Amino acid sequence: MTSSYQHQGTGRDYQKNLLGAWYRRLENAPRDGTPVAYLFISGNIGELLRSFGFELLFPEVNALQCGIKKVSGGMILKAEDLGYSSDVCGYVKNDIGLAATGNRGPFGALPKPDLLVCTYSGCNTYIKWFEALAELYGARLFLLDVPYRRTGETQRQEDLDYVVAQLEQLAAVCAEITSRPYDPDRLSQSLAHSRAAEDLWVRILESARHRPSPFDAFFEAVFFMAPIYVLRGTRECVDYYEAAWKEIEERLRYRIGPVSEERFRVVIEGPPPWPHFRNFWELFKRWGVCCVASTYSKVGGIWDFGLRHDPARPLESLAEYAVNCYTNWDWTLRRQMLDRYAATYQADALVIHSVKSCRAFSVGQADVREYFTKTRGLPTLFVESDLADPRYFAEAQIRNRLDAFFEALEHRRLAAHRPEAARPGA
């Protein structure tokens, strides 16, 4: 194994610089006269907004940045001071707390929105979040009503037509705010960049099929996925994935992985506990665990299932993308996705990190656990904390569960390789 290599750290460092530059553009947007649109990651139609010259801001990304930089706890308390209940989504409270304290976070000052586009209607709390922001900033709110993707049905054309009609309405709103006409050629050009970045990102994700995996599809993916979430549709995003792929290619060549010795391959469902991200990762690293596939790295798009933006069908492909975001899928589809990951990536186990303050997304995870444990015979670990609220992370208990889980897997693996006579009960 090589301890250092030519492109080492490219994925992380380049991403950090890109995000830093993006936040600086946001900070300078009022001075530069650049219009700003707020939107969600899931099913976002950023390319359309960007074609009108909007700079994009994602409150979820601000919330996770506050989490990983350990300031979300204070923001959440501020929102609770304002009357938000302890049960409300940690991301929402973080953002409300941020807005209530001058909209300045560890990433700098944030501009006010000229337009709020609620791009994800699968979570009612998210709708209320943007309604609260609209009132707080006095900004215009456009709610994109995305039909739920139902099991057992092929993609229904009327669903896509419904979203396309709304996108046309949104284009008219954008034209009114920015005084720029809708330019389908400009949008198509942007979608061509999206498609190129999506091809490269899928190549990186699928590199985890190798043994050892060169890439952790959860703990590293959260860094590698940031450009395709916030800068998709730009040339700089494509450049990033070309550079990041070089790093992965090199890791593959030298058989370098995210853990020094890959002992367990897992699939992870659920988001990370951002305020304790590094501690959480360390708990897995101690056991030589590499995540080979995760659902969280797909909340921005399930391109590894073949979906691509199509420059030849700009609004239609944006609609397809919005309807088919991971969080808009029902549990049967999500379970099928996990099933496919477990088989394709040869996982030893499934890990579910459930989010205490998110009912919409966590309900059903207990059934998933039961399905994999009892029907599939795949060992499944269930741990619970929160994605933003540091108070819900009990390290001693989570560590105990993780240790017990991987200890049991190891004992079973050792026993399977032991001669029959030496096994207990033999």
Place this chain on the structure above:
Amino acid sequence: MLVAGVDIGSTATKAAILDENKQVRALSLVDTGANVVRAAERAFQEALRRTGLEAWDVTFTVGTGYGRYRLPFGDLQVTEISCHTKGACFLFPRTRTILDIGGQDTKAIRVNERAEVTDFSMNDKCAAGTGRFLEAAAQVLGLELGELGPVAAASRKPLKITNVCTVFVEQEIVMHLARGCPVEDVLAGVHQAIAGRSLGLLRRVGLEEEITFTGGVACNPGMVRALEERLKLRLNVAPESQYIGAIGAALFAWERAAHGEAGRQKNTSCAEAGTGPGGG
């Protein structure tokens, strides 16, 4: 050859010493208190004293429980889930499901025919349904822990305790007493509430006979009865229930020692006294 297991739990610290034939030579229990290192040393020393041997006679020591990483003389740390499984399957080899109710934790563990953990489930950041829930009830009723089971046994009409919070359950108990409800009915209700929560955990991992009940709460006959009534099954309960984690840890130590692994020099106060060579 002697081996030891030390289980540093949230409420009590237990030590078990086994000989080369896996026979339990000594058991001991002390309150964990604020100093887990001191508690571990005291428990180990007390067990050792009962064997009449010295620290260097102990070949290998395994620590378990929440305080396991603080065990200064431990040669290996193993989680209490593995240790309870080891101990329960040693005492009751046909065990397929384990319920462990300790001071702050309740665990349901599924094991296969090779005594390997296949699944487990635990209570989450809440002490409802654990030993602490019983302690809260004992405190408000002015009873000793040992009295809870026998008092509850006299109940003819157990009350329904609806609270799932260990702190607020005290208020609910006071409210029932203020209404003139008999203590035994309140207490039987508390036992049934814990049994209900335990059943949820057991169902999550899948109930399969035989079921072995471990942990300090298994010493309470009222709890055993409440569980057996809910499950409509007999539970395996060993007289040394509270020590099963420590015994399991000692069995892991035995396996290591049997494979020729030697532990480190024992750095307990006994070894420090310079009475002989350490480790071995």
